[in-house]
Each structure stands twice: as structure tokens, then as C-alpha cells.
Amino acid sequence: MFLPDTVRLPRAKALLMCMGGAFALSACTAAGSGEGSLKSASAADTGDTRTEFLGEDGNVPFPSTYRAYPGADTLIIPTTVFDGAGGRIDNGWVHFRDGKIVAVGGPTTAPPEVANVVDGSDKFVTPGIIDIHSHLGDYPSPSVPAHGDGNEATSPTTPDVWTEHSVWPQDPGFSRAMANGGITSLQILPGSANLMGGRSVTLKNVPSRTVQGMKFPGAPYGFKMACGENPKRVYGGRGRKPSTRMGNFAVNRQTWLDAIAYGENDDAKRDLGKETLVGVLDGDILVHNHCYRADEMALVMDMAKEMGYKVSAFHHAVEAYKIGDLLRENGVCSAIWADWYGFKMESYDGIPQNAAYLQREGACVVIHSDDENSIQRLNQEAAKAQAAGARMGVNISDADVISWITLNAAKAMGIDDMTGSLEPGKMADVVLWNGDPLSVYSRPEKVWVDGALLYDANDPKRRPVSDFELGQPGAGDVK
Amino acid sequence: MMKRLLTSAACAAIALAAPAAAQDVAIVNATVASGDGSEPVAGSRVIVRNGTVSVVGPNAPVPANIPTIDAGGAFVTPGIVAAVTDLGLYDVGAVGASNDKSAGDARFNAALDVAPAINPSSQHVKVSRAGGVTRALVTPSHGNSLFAGQGAVIDLGADANAVMQARAFQLVDLGETGARLSGGSRTAAYVELENALREARAFAAGSWEGGEALLTRSDAAALVPVINGSQQLYVEVERAADIRNVLGLKRTYLKLDLVLVGASEGWLVASEIAAARVPVIADALDDLPASFEQLGATQSNVGRMAAAGVKVAIGRMSGGTDGHPRSAAQFAGNLVALGKVPGASGLSWGQAFATISSIPAEIAGHGGKFGVLKAGAIGDVVIWDGDPLEVDSVPSRVFIAGIEQPLDNHQSELAKRYLDLDESQLPKAYDW
Numbered sequence: 067m068f069l070p071d072t073v074r075l076p077r078a079k080a081l082l083m084c085m086g087g088a089f090a091l092s093a094c095t096a097a098g099s100g101e102g103s104l105k106s107a108s109a110a111d112t113g114d115t116r117t118e119f120l121g122e123d124g125n126v127p128f129p130s131t132y133r134a135y136p137g138a139d140t141l142i143i144p145t146t147v148f149d150g151a152g153g154r155i156d157n158g159w160v161h162f163r164d165g166k167i168v169a170v171g172g173p174t175t176a177p178p179e180v181a182n183v184v185d186g187s188d189k190f191v192t193p194g195i196i197d198i199h200s201h202l203g204d205y206p207s208p209s210v211p212a213h214g215d216g217n218e219a220t221s222p223t224t225p226d227v228w229t230e231h232s233v234w235p236q237d238p239g240f241s242r243a244m245a246n247g248g249i250t251s252l253q254i255l256p257g258s259a260n261l262m263g264g265r266s267v268t269l270k271n272v273p274s275r276t277v278q279g280m281k282f283p284g285a286p287y288g289f290k291m292a293c294g295e296n297p298k299r300v301y302g303g304r305g306r307k308p309s310t311r312m313g314n315f316a317v318n319r320q321t322w323l324d325a326i327a328y329g330e331n332d333d334a335k336r337d338l339g340k341e342t343l344v345g346v347l348d349g350d351i352l353v354h355n356h357c358y359r360a361d362e363m364a365l366v367m368d369m370a371k372e373m374g375y376k377v378s379a380f381h382h383a384v385e386a387y388k389i390g391d392l393l394r395e396n397g398v399c400s401a402i403w404a405d406w407y408g409f410k411m412e413s414y415d416g417i418p419q420n421a422a423y424l425q426r427e428g429a430c431v432v433i434h435s436d437d438e439n440s441i442q443r444l445n446q447e448a449a450k451a452q453a454a455g456a457r458m459g460v461n462i463s464d465a466d467v468i469s470w471i472t473l474n475a476a477k478a479m480g481i482d483d484m485t486g487s488l489e490p491g492k493m494a495d496v497v498l499w500n501g502d503p504l505s506v507y508s509r510p511e512k513v514w515v516d517g518a519l520l521y522d523a524n525d526p527k528r529r530p531v532s533d534f535e536l537g538q539p540g541a542g543d544v545k
Numbered sequence: 546m547m548k549r550l551l552t553s554a555a556c557a558a559i560a561l562a563a564p565a566a567a568q569d570v571a572i573v574n575a576t577v578a579s580g581d582g583s584e585p586v587a588g589s590r591v592i593v594r595n596g597t598v599s600v601v602g603p604n605a606p607v608p609a610n611i612p613t614i615d616a617g618g619a620f621v622t623p624g625i626v627a628a629v630t631d632l633g634l635y636d637v638g639a640v641g642a643s644n645d646k647s648a649g650d651a652r653f654n655a656a657l658d659v660a661p662a663i664n665p666s667s668q669h670v671k672v673s674r675a676g677g678v679t680r681a682l683v684t685p686s687h688g689n690s691l692f693a694g695q696g697a698v699i700d701l702g703a704d705a706n707a708v709m710q711a712r713a714f715q716l717v718d719l720g721e722t723g724a725r726l727s728g729g730s731r732t733a734a735y736v737e738l739e740n741a742l743r744e745a746r747a748f749a750a751g752s753w754e755g756g757e758a759l760l761t762r763s764d765a766a767a768l769v770p771v772i773n774g775s776q777q778l779y780v781e782v783e784r785a786a787d788i789r790n791v792l793g794l795k796r797t798y799l800k801l802d803l804v805l806v807g808a809s810e811g812w813l814v815a816s817e818i819a820a821a822r823v824p825v826i827a828d829a830l831d832d833l834p835a836s837f838e839q840l841g842a843t844q845s846n847v848g849r850m851a852a853a854g855v856k857v858a859i860g861r862m863s864g865g866t867d868g869h870p871r872s873a874a875q876f877a878g879n880l881v882a883l884g885k886v887p888g889a890s891g892l893s894w895g896q897a898f899a900t901i902s903s904i905p906a907e908i909a910g911h912g913g914k915f916g917v918l919k920a921g922a923i924g925d926v927v928i929w930d931g932d933p934l935e936v937d938s939v940p941s942r943v944f945i946a947g948i949e950q951p952l953d954n955h956q957s958e959l960a961k962r963y964l965d966l967d968e969s970q971l972p973k974a975y976d977w
Contacts, residue, residue: 207833208840242832246844295639388973391966406867407956408669410639417956423963438833439864446875446936453937457930458960500885506878506936509886523887535834539785539813539841544889545832 128230130281132270137517138182139163142498144173145186150193150472150487154465160191162494165517170488184512190503192468193488194250194271194495194515196475197441198354198401199381199434202240203233203254203269203277207438208534217257218264222301222308223321225289226339227264229254233277239438241530242545244271244521246442248497248510251282253479255381258292258356259300261308261318265342266290266354268479272515273530286480288378289346291318292356293366294412311362315369322347322373352378352480354401358412360388367396379432379478384416390427399430399478403440404447405454421448421470422455425462432478433470444471449504464504493517567596567947571607572928575616579918580623580902584895591621593924596947601918614942620933622898624679624701624925624945626916627870628826628860628905629779629806632681633663633670633699633707649688655741656763657694659685660711665704669869671954674701676871677933677940679925680709680915682826682860682905684716684779691723691734692716692741695767696779698909700925702945713909714777714804715768720787720838731787741765742798745772774800777910779826784838785810792821804908806860809839812846815853824856824908829876829900830864847880847900848890858905873901878934897934923947 121127143159147170157173161180171177204216215232218224233254243249249271256263266288269280293314302309308317325343328334345351353370357363357380370377379399380386384407386393386400393400400420407416421431433448435441452467469487476486485493494517501508513521522528526542535541570593577589579601590605591598600606607613636643645662663683664670673681684696698710717723719734727733744760745768747753753765760768770776778801780791788808795801805811805825811818818825827847834840850857859880862872877900883891892900906916915923924947931938943950962976 208836210836238834246832387963388966405869408637409867411637414637415955415959417959417963419960419963427966438835439830442830442832443879446879449936450875453939454960456937457939458964460964504937506875506934507882507885509882526888535840538834539810540843543841543843544845544883544886545843 128228128278128281130283131276131278132272132274132281132283134165134516135272135518135520137162137165137494137514137519139180140182140184140514140517141177141180142184142186142191142496143177145498146190147488148190148192148465148468148503149489150469151489152463152465152469154463159186160488160496162496162514162517165494167488167490167492167494169490184498186498188501189511190499190501190508191488192248192497192499192503193472193486194497194513195248195444195471196479196486197243197247197249197252197435197444197471198379198432198475198478199436200243200252200254200438200441201257201436202243202252202438202441203235203237204229204256205438206234206237207239216255217259219257219259219300222260222297222306222317223262224256224260224264224339225262225321225342226337227256228267229256229265229290230267230277230281232256233267233269233280235274235277235280236532236534238532238535239441240271240273241532242438243441244510244513245523245529245545246509247444248499248503248513249441249444250495250497250513250515251476251479251481251485252441253288253354255288255354256290258290258296261292261297261314262321262343263290263292265351268481270515272518272520273532282481284481284484287342287345287351288354288479289342289351290354290356293362294356294358295410296356315365319369319373322369322375326373346375347373349376352478354379354381354478356381358382358384360385364389364392367392367398378480379430381434382413382436384413384420386429387417387420387423388415390424390429393424394427394429397430399432399474400424401432401434401475401478403436404433404451418451418454419458419460421451422458422460422462425455425466426460430474430478431470432475434475445503445508446506449506452504467504567924568944568949569594569608569611570924570926570944570947571611571613572616572621572926573607573613574618575621575928576618577601577918578620578622578895578898578933580899581917581919582895582899582903584893585620587618589621591918591926593926593944593947596924598918598920598922598924598926600920614928616928619941620929620931620938621918622677622927622929622933623902623916623918623922624927624943625677625870625873625901626858626905627673627678627681627862627873628858628901628908629684630681630860630862630870631686631868632673632678632683632701632870633665633667634659634683634685635669636664636667647686647688647693651688653761653763654688654690654694655692655715656761656767657685657688658697658712659683659695660697660708663697663699663707665702665707668955670701670707671703672956673870674703674943674945674950675940675952675954675957676869677874677927677929677943678870679927679943679945680906681870682713682909684714687716687718687722687726689726691718691726691737692764692768693718695776698911700945701950702948703951710909710911712770712776714779715771716779716781716806718781719791720782720784720807721836722781735790741768742772745769749773772798772800774802777802777804779804779806781806783807783809783836785813785841787838788814789817792817792823795821808850809842809846811855812843812849813841815850815855818850819854824858824904825850826858826860826905826908828861828863829859830879844879844883845890848883848892851892851896852890856904856908857900858908859900860905874934874938875936877901878936881934894934
């Protein structure tokens with residue numbers, strides 16, 4: 067019932083954001099981070115200390131401390147497998163060990179001898195579900211003002227801020243996303259108040275006492291940008307530039323030009339914001355651009371060409387279906403809802419066929435949530451989008467639809483060589499569903515992250531409960 | 546130019562508004578889910594005469610000479626009833642001029658009445674109709690007071706007469722929102738409530754003194770039907786303790802006809818709610834401690850309350866789908882899904898469908914009149930292209946009061962235009 071983008075804020079949160087003058091913007095940009103090793107690959111490649119994201123001590127700041135939890139050598143058999151890469155195997159099996167996928171097979175391939183066999187009869191296996199657009203942790207529950215850490219809405223460009231410094235790892239939303247949505251990886255973005263909202267962070271959905279303990283090792287950072295109504299409303303409303311869409315572009319372009327000059331000046335004083343922008347220009351940081359309207363997306367793609375960067379994905383992109391050809395040609399993904407529309411002017415032309423029409427054009431589709439509730443049902447949202455296409459004669463296989471919430475998200479986040487599909491050597495991020503994942507009647511039964519069983523519907527103790535919930539009504543309850 | 550456009554638009558509106566005659570129709574070979582909580586029955590029939598359901602069942606006689614539809618085994622249900630929605634009150638949420646949901650700067654609150662603000666031609670009405678929603682309980686949103694104003698029961702027919710019952714209920718918030726709007730505390734909210742009801746009582750008795758009063762004359766008058774029980778009082782409340790307080794109001798105000806809205810922690814006090822015979826319009830899937838009044842939220846809330854004997858509908862559709870009423874079936878389907886989750890409390894298919902059809906109608910005081918397929922009910926009938934609670938299903942045909950409805954809208958026209966991106970001969974603007 068509310069505001070904009072994202073953030074389907076619970077009532078209290080929406081109110082707070084309005085009172086704060088920022089409105090409920092959300093946004094997306096992504097940023098992954100932390101390398102497993104201390105020095106980033108880009109640093110080694112270029113020797114340019116400004117673009118490598120190294121701290122003053124020469125190390126990667128805030129490195130990931132995530133370590134996979136122990137897991138058994140596991141075989142799920144027999145089961146229906148959606149591999150995330152567009153494949154489907156009936157009467158198949160999935161084998162993982164030491165945190166990695168070992169093999170996936172069908173009825174004619176002999177499975178290995180493994181002690182821990184999970185019966186997948188009448189069940190389905192998919193890769194762990196990935197949400198490319200979440201505000202868990204930076205707009206956590208309870209959504210009280212003290213928790214509103216997603217929009218640094220004090221300047222139209224804040225490329226210097228990093229979402230990981232806002233993420234509260236005790237957000238109970240992480241556990242719901244796992245138990246009900248099968249989410250194993252997710253990108254947390256700054257909001258969309260600003261043209262340039264800052265770096266995102268990509269997380270493994272594994273509870274931790276620290277955000278570093280959740281950071282996806284080796285994931286690239288993302289960078290959140292926003293077009294359209296939000297930045298011009300937030301700053302125009304304060305009598306500041308930008309107050310128009312042309313103002314949005316003017317501020318963006320000048321900011322990029324300044325960053326290019328900074329990158330060319332070896333003597334410049336270190337500037338956190340420009341470091342991030344140079345990281346984008348160097349291709350080390352992936353742009354996630356909140357943008358609704360087709361015409362604006364086309365302008366942004368030209369701006370990116372002018373300045374020498376690439377947009378990884380347009381987020382929210384409710385009009386992407388109008389320019390599926392352009393998006394395909396530019397190699398830009400569209401991260402979208404199945405059917406949200408009508409809550410703001412730039413969402414007025416949203417249609418449920420958006421995803422299917424993009425796929426028809428051969429463009430990259432990702433279904434996202436931008437919402438702590440919807441993240442629990444990305445599978446259902448994908449199924450809705452599939453059905454809307456089918457009713458117009460645009461038929462997309464179930465296996466391809468699963469890629470909208472797995473491998474395609476991983477690609478746009480730059481982690482597809484590590485997760486997103488059930489391929490040998492990839493992380494054993496796996497969901498066993500108690501029925502067809504594209505049905506409203508199905509839920510995750512078991513969720514493994516890097517081979518560790520972290521949710522089991524049949525074991526009440528194998529369910530994360532955040533510090534916040536201990537001792538509260540219903541702690542440890544099914545949710 | 547503008548004038549011409551307006552004129553032609555007006556003509557189009559008039560043409561569309563011309564009411565079709567109530568039809569007779571016999572739907573046979575249908576899987577009928579009657580909406581009353583029972584499970585679907587295959588090979589059944591629904592007969593509608595003069596806009597009213599005349600008979601339902603596998604052996605229902607098909608009158609001669611009325612149009613007959615062979616459903617081919619498809620599901621046939623009553624239309625969905627959207628409980629507690631802002632449908633028809635806005636075009637674009639963030640475009641204030643198009644949005645009549647709340648009136649924070651108004652001089653009035655309890656007197657606000659959504660009826661004249663309802664726009665039957667709203668795209669959201671059309672989109673919801675295409676999603677199988679045929680009736681709705683439309684409420685205002687809170688503006689400057691714990692009293693939001695008066696809601697209406699509407700139908701979603703493609704005609705000019707949307708409002709079925711104006712001023713059907715008053716909406717009040719007695720949780721965090723009500724506290725904030727009353728000055729910053731629940732303490733203030735309860736004094737505001739008691740004062741308002743006292744003034745309404747005085748108004749009814751002819752002893753209300755405007756000069757001494759805190760309410761406006763209009764607001765005091767608007768609350769008279771609440772205290773005498775002729776208008777329902779919908780109370781938005783989430784926390785278990787708040788729910789107990791609301792149930793306790795009936796000890797002081799004997800005639801209050803209460804309905805709880807929200808009730809995230811209802812499962813903690815389910816037996817008390819049941820004993821008080823107060824029905825609930827719940828958020829189906831809230832499972833996060835979104836606020837300190839919802840710490841105990843779980844998707845099992847509806848199932849647990851229903852098991853305790855509470856009459857529960859689902860409404861508001863908050864939770865990730867932008868509150869659109871067409872999400873009602875998906876939400877109900879999720880409650881069925883809980884049946885396969887160990888330790889969770891869900892609903893049977895029939896029970897789940899009832900939470901979005903007969904039960905909201907009963908709660909609104911229209912039990913047996915809509916939201917159900919049985920003799921005497923209004924002929925709101927939907928034929929589906931699959932399982933109505935499944936995410937891949939939509940209506941193939943919709944009847945409201947026996948009149949078949951158009952299912953097109955802004956979205957469906959855009960979907961047709963962009964079925965391809967071919968502009969080899971003319972721009973897309975000519976493709977319509």
C-alpha cells in the first residue's frame with residue numbers, strides 16, 4: 067500500500083521515512099566485496115593502489131571472515147533437479163561433498179555410494195535462491211527509525227558509503243528468507259534516495275555475529291545508482307540540484323568526469339567516493355541502477371558508454387519490456403518484480419508480462435524482491451511472471467524460469483563462477499523443496515549453504531533464531 | 546484539442562458504463578468451490594437466474610433456453626472479496642492529487658466517508674476484476690486521528706454504481722499508529738477513544754455541547770452509529786495486550802460491533818478472541834517482527850486462530866505485493882502450503898478459499914449475499930483457467946451480479962502492444 071520502490075515498508079517504516087523527508091526509496095546497487103585473500107585481484111593486476119580498494123595498511127578493508135560450516139557427504143536421490151542453468155532432470159540426483167557440488171546425474175547415470183542419502187522422492191532440488199535486491203540488514207526488522215540505515219540521504223551522490231557498514235546481521239529477516247524462500251545468497255543495496263547511493267555488499271545467507279562473517283568471499287562489489295523520481299524529489303524538495311530528470315543526468319555526468327580526472331591523477335589526495343567510481347570505470351565494481359522507465363534506461367546506457375562503464379543490471383525496470391532488444395544488445399540484465407505497478411508515476415506502465423517479454427527478446431531476466439516479505443516468495447513471483455507470459459503465447463520452460471532467481475542473479479552480481487547453478491565445483495548452495503518450487507503449495511524442506519545443512523523443516527533446532535528474537539513471543543516458532 | 550479529447554473520453558466512459566442486463570447463465574461440467582469452507586466438487590453446476598444464484602450442485606437442473614457454458618472441468622468459484630483495501634481510492638499511490646486514501650490535513654476524521662471518492666473506473670479496479678475480485682471492503686487510511694473514517698462495501702462491476710453499502714464501518718487504530726496520532730502514547734489513544742465515544746453518546750442523546758466538545762459536529766454525529774452498534778467498528782491492532790484491551794471495550798460499550806484488523810499476535814490470545822465472538826481480518830503472511838507490536842508474528846497465525854474457533858478472513862494483502870487485492874488468492878494458497886510444513890498451522894483448501902470469499906462477506910454483514918455460491922446469493926461467479934489459489938491461474942470469465950465483465954485494462958493493452966517490438970512500418974504509438 068505504499069510508497070515506492072522497494073521497500074514495501076511496513077507501516078511504521080514508511081512513516082518514518084516520510085517523516086525523515088527521504089520517502090521510501092530503495093535502490094540497488096550492488097557491491098560485493100572482500101576477497102578471500104587479503105589483496106584484491108585488481109590490485110595485483112594493475113598495481114594502481116587507488117583502484118584496488120586497499121586500506122592504508124595495504125590490505126583489503128573489512129575482509130570477509132565467512133567460513134563454511136561442516137557438512138556431510140550428501141546424495142539427494144531420487145529427485146527432480148532444476149540445475150539453475152536451464153536444465154531439468156527427472157528421476158535425478160545431486161551429490162555434494164566438502165562444500166562443493168560433485169556431480170548431478172539422471173536415471174541412467176550411476177550415483178555414488180554415499181552414507182548420507184536424502185530421499186528426494188516427489189520433491190525438487192534447485193540451487194540456492196539468490197536475491198539481487200534486498201535491504202535486509204540496512205532496513206532491518208523491527209523497522210524503527212533507529213534502524214533506518216539504507217539511505218545516506220544527505221547528498222545526491224554518496225559513492226563513498228559502503229552498505230556493509232549499515233548491515234545489522236541480527237535482522238530476523240535473514241532467517242525468514244532462508245526458511246521460506248530458500249535464499250542462500252543476497253545482495254544488500256543502499257536505497258534510492260541518491261543518484262549514487264554507495265557500494266552494495268553480497269552476503270551468504272548464513273547467520274553471523276558480524277557482517278564480515280556473512281560477506282560472500284570473492285564477490286565483487288556493486289555500486290548503487292538511481293534514476294528518475296526519487297533523487298529529484300528528495301533533493302529538489304530541499305531546493306537542491308537535482309530537481310529534474312535533466313538535473314539527474316547533469317549531476318551524474320559531472321561526477322563521472324571528476325572521477326575520470328581523479329583516476330588520471332596519481333597525486334590526488336585519496337578520495338573514498340572517487341575510489342569507488344574509478345573501481346566502476348575499471349570494471350571491478352558492478353553497477354546496479356534503479357530505473358523504471360524505458361526511455362530513461364536508454365539514456366543511462368548511453369551515459370555509461372560516454373563515460374566508459376557498464377551497467378550490470380537495471381533494478382525495478384518495470385518498463386524493461388519496451389526495450390528488450392536494446393537491453394539484449396547492451397548486455398544489461400533487468401532485475402524486476404513479477405507484477406508490482408502503480409505505486410508511483412514511473413511504475414504506472416508495469417505489466418506482469420515484463421519478464422517473459424524480456425526473455426522472448428533474449429535479454430537477461432532476474433526476479434528480485436526489494437522487500438523483506440517478498441524475498442520469502444521469489445519462487446512464486448517467478449511462477450506468476452511465467453504464467454503471465456504463457457497467457458500471451460510466450461512460453462518459457464520451468465527450468466529457465468528457475469534461472470531467473472538463481473544463475474541470472476548470480477551473473478548480474480558477478481558470482482556465477484561460484485554459485486547459482488548445480489555444476490561440479492560450484493558451491494553446494496542447494497534447496498530441497500517439498501514440491502514443485504513454481505507452485506504456491508511448496509516450501510523449502512532443507513537448505514544447504516556451502517554443503518552445510520542450515521535449515522531443516524523437520525528439525526526445529528535446525529532453524530536460525532536471531533539474538534533479537536530470543537526470549538520474545540514465539541522465539542524459535544515456525545515463521 | 547484538450548476539449549475534444551475530454552469529450553471523446555467522456556463518451557467512451559458513458560458507453561462503457563451502460564449497464565448490461567442481468568443475465569441468466571448455466572455453468573456446467575465445473576469444479577465448483579462454493580466458498581463456504583467446503584472442498585471443491587467436480588462435475589458440478591452453477592445456475593444463475595436474473596443475476597442471482599438459483600441452484601448449485603452436480604444435479605442442479607439446467608433450465609431450458611438459457612445460455613450454457615461448459616466449463617470443461619474448470620474451477621468455478623464465487624468472486625473474491627477483498628477485505629480492507631484502498632481499491633478505487635487512488636490511481637498512482639505517490640501522486641497525491643490522484644490519491645484519496647487519507648486526508649491528514651482535513652478538519653474531520655471519523656466523518657470522512659470513502660463512498661464519494663470511489664472511482665469505479667480506476668485501473669486498479671479493472672486489474673483486480675481481471676484477477677477475480679468482485680467485491681471489496683474499502684477503507685480510508687489514517688490521516689490525523691486514530692479514527693480513519695468510514696469504509697464502504699463495493700462491487701467491481703464495469704458500471705457506474707460501485708458502492709453497495711456506504712458507511713459500512715468505522716476504522717480506528719488502537720496500536721502504535723493510533724498512539725502516535727493521538728499524541729504519542731497509547732494512554733492518549735484510549736482517552737481520545739473514550740472521549741469520542743462519550744461525545745457520540747451525548748450527541749445521540751441530544752446533549753452534545755459543541756462549545757465544550759473536542760470533536761467536530763460531523764465527527765460526533767458519525768460516531769453515533771458506532772456506539773449504538775448499527776455500524777461496525779474495525780479496529781487495527783496487532784499486539785496481544787492491545788487485542789485484550791480492545792476485547793475489553795465491549796464491557797463498557799455493550800453495543801460495539803467489533804472487528805479486529807491485523808492481529809499479528811492473535812494466536813497468543815486466540816481463545817479469548819473466540820470467546821468474545823469478535824471476527825478478525827488478518828494479514829495472512831506477516832511473519833516478521835516489523836514493529837514492537839508484532840514480535841510474535843508468524844504465518845501460522847491465521848491457522849491457529851481458525852483452529853481456536855475464531856472467524857478469520859484475510860485482508861490488506863500487505864507483504865510484498867503492493868497491497869493489490871488480486872494477491873488474495875496467492876496469499877490464501879500460502880496458507881494451504883503451511884499444511885506440509887511440520888509444526889505450522891495452515892488451512893485446508895476450502896478453508897483458505899473461504900478466507901477470501903464467504904468469511905469477509907460474513908464479517909461485513911453480508912453472509913449468504915455474496916462471497917458464496919448458494920441459492921439466493923448475488924451472481925458473482927468466476928471461471929478460472931486453473932486452481933484459483935495457484936500462482937499461475939487467473940480468471941477466464943468473470944460475472945458480477947450475473948453480468949459478464951470485461952477483463953481488459955491498461956496493462957492488458959500494453960501487453961498486446963508490446964507482444965513484439967516490430968516498428969518496421971510505424972512507431973508503436975500506432976499499434977492499438
